[in-house]
Amino acid sequence: MGFCIFNNVAVAARHAIEVHGLERVAIIDFDVHHGNGTEDIFENDEHVLMASIFQHPFYPYSGTDNPAPNMFNVPLAAGSGSREFRAAVSKTWLPALEEFRPQMVFFSAGFDAHAEDDIPSPSATPTVASSRSSRAATPWARSAAAPCSTSAYLPA
Numbered sequence: 001m002g003f004c005i006f007n008n009v010a011v012a013a014r015h016a017i018e019v020h021g022l023e024r025v026a027i028i029d030f031d032v033h034h035g036n037g038t039e040d041i042f043e044n045d046e047h048v049l050m051a052s053i054f055q056h057p058f059y060p061y062s063g064t065d066n067p068a069p070n071m072f073n074v075p076l077a078a079g080s081g082s083r084e085f086r087a088a089v090s091k092t093w094l095p096a097l098e099e100f101r102p103q104m105v106f107f108s109a110g111f112d113a114h115a116e117d118d119i120p121s122p123s124a125t126p127t128v129a130s131s132r133s134s135r136a137a138t139p140w141a142r143s144a145a146a147p148c149s150t151s152a153y154l155p156a
């Protein structure tokens with residue numbers, strides 16, 4: 001599942017739970033592709049809440065078919081912009097995070113939703129994605145937020 005050889009966010013989240021004894025960690029994924037690998041690893045895991053926003057329909061064409069209760073997936077149509085991203089964060093992610101009260105938040109910060117990335121259709125800009133996601137992570141994990149770059153295909 002997924003594109004990566006190592007899912008750095010999943011490794012870090014599992015480490016936080018098993019080695020450091022955290023009981024509630026959140027993973028916020030704003031890569032333009034659905035985080036199917038991360039979802040596969042953590043679905044139905046009571047220690048993990050995953051909030052994912054992704055273009056749909058789009059590769060890997062997953063994330064919309066009865067996600068597990070700890071998965072808060074928000075599929076967005078191609079061409080969606082910052083307004084749709086903000087609405088999704090406010091309506092779906094914030095209430096879920098507020099109830100879950102994560103002790104640590106990991107960001108699967110894929111920047112392939114950038115308008116200059118030529119693989120997907122443009123959606124939220126990285127600035128909007130990071131600032132809205134960071135705001136979603138506070139105040140529960142103000143000092144324990146871990147942004148992890150996952151992907152981007154911008155020309156060098």
Ligand SMILES: [Zn+2]
Binds near residue numbers: 031032033110112151
């Ligand atoms: Zn991606």
